[in-house]
Amino acid sequence: MRPLFTARDFAVTQASIAALLFLSIPLFNVMGFSNHKLAAILHGLGATVTVIMSCQTLHLIYPMLRGKAGAPARLEWMLWLTNLMVLLTIVFGNWLYIAYRAPDGPQEWLLYHSPALHLIVMEYKEFVSLYPLPLGIAAAVLLRRFRHALEPGSAASGIIALLITLFWICLLIGFVFGIGLAKLRMV
Amino acid sequence: MQAHKQRKTGEFAAVLLSVWLGITATTVSHLWSVYDPVKANPILLKMGSWMPGWWGIGPYAGKETAGLLVWLATWAIFHWTIGRKEVALKPWTIVFAVAFIANLIVIWPTVYHALLGWPNMPNTLPGG
Numbered sequence: 091m092r093p094l095f096t097a098r099d100f101a102v103t104q105a106s107i108a109a110l111l112f113l114s115i116p117l118f119n120v121m122g123f124s125n126h127k128l129a130a131i132l133h134g135l136g137a138t139v140t141v142i143m144s145c146q147t148l149h150l151i152y153p154m155l156r157g158k159a160g161a162p163a164r165l166e167w168m169l170w171l172t173n174l175m176v177l178l179t180i181v182f183g184n185w186l187y188i189a190y191r192a193p194d195g196p197q198e199w200l201l202y203h204s205p206a207l208h209l210i211v212m213e214y215k216e217f218v219s220l221y222p223l224p225l226g227i228a229a230a231v232l233l234r235r236f237r238h239a240l241e242p243g244s245a246a247s248g249i250i251a252l253l254i255t256l257f258w259i260c261l262l263i264g265f266v267f268g269i270g271l272a273k274l275r276m277v
Numbered sequence: 278m279q280a281h282k283q284r285k286t287g288e289f290a291a292v293l294l295s296v297w298l299g300i301t302a303t304t305v306s307h308l309w310s311v312y313d314p315v316k317a318n319p320i321l322l323k324m325g326s327w328m329p330g331w332w333g334i335g336p337y338a339g340k341e342t343a344g345l346l347v348w349l350a351t352w353a354i355f356h357w358t359i360g361r362k363e364v365a366l367k368p369w370t371i372v373f374a375v376a377f378i379a380n381l382i383v384i385w386p387t388v389y390h391a392l393l394g395w396p397n398m399p400n401t402l403p404g405g
Contacts, residue, residue: 184330184334184341187334187337191334191335198399201398202398202399209386209390209396210387216337217303217304217307218384220300220303224296224299224344225296232289235284235288245366246286246289248366249289249366249370252373253296256377
């Protein structure tokens, strides 16, 4: 007998609800009190979409490492899309940074009230969040040039997997530190 | 398939080295601006002045520019030099992973501020 819901139905339901609710986290600021709403929301949405996509990218390295046919091409496609989102989010981040540094802005406020948040959290995050751009583009270019020559367990596919893992780790550092800062003081 | 066989493992080395050097360029320019802000910041500001909004982004725009330039320039150079040779990938992988983590530790602010000093806080300045 055919069940009412298949395993796929449950998986798709979970993924869609998770994506929808995660995206609502930056969207709460539509109702917020920021003076720089557009830049803040675009940076937050960009970061959320990027991190969700980077998780899918990270998962696609496993079939590549096992040498599954067509896996490098699928990984490369997803990685280029994620790289585009990384670049956009960095651009929005730079835009938002103008307001962050402005006189009477969050940087000044944090330095008065809790200096470690600017001097440690923000100073670390603003550099580490840049690293995914070269890491992701490097891995994507290597995949483009070597995708037909990758063998399971080879040092070459290991380097691509390493680059993408570091890419994901740096994205997550930027994401968590960013949410933490925004939770305490919105730009 | 013939074309793919001609690609050398040196291309991987070129990528790893250029990514690390680009990242290190942002780190070094940031440490410079912490150590000697009076000298470094105007230069970094000028380097970043091609960027829309550089006037508000500040010296950070110059640090991003330094990283971008070093990454892409060294990638091009190494692609046409190391990239044409066969190299052993295992040592390259290990050295890259260690060097990458070393950079993540050095750029952790309590580490470099402990060595280079902490900036003055606005409410600890005389008369502040």
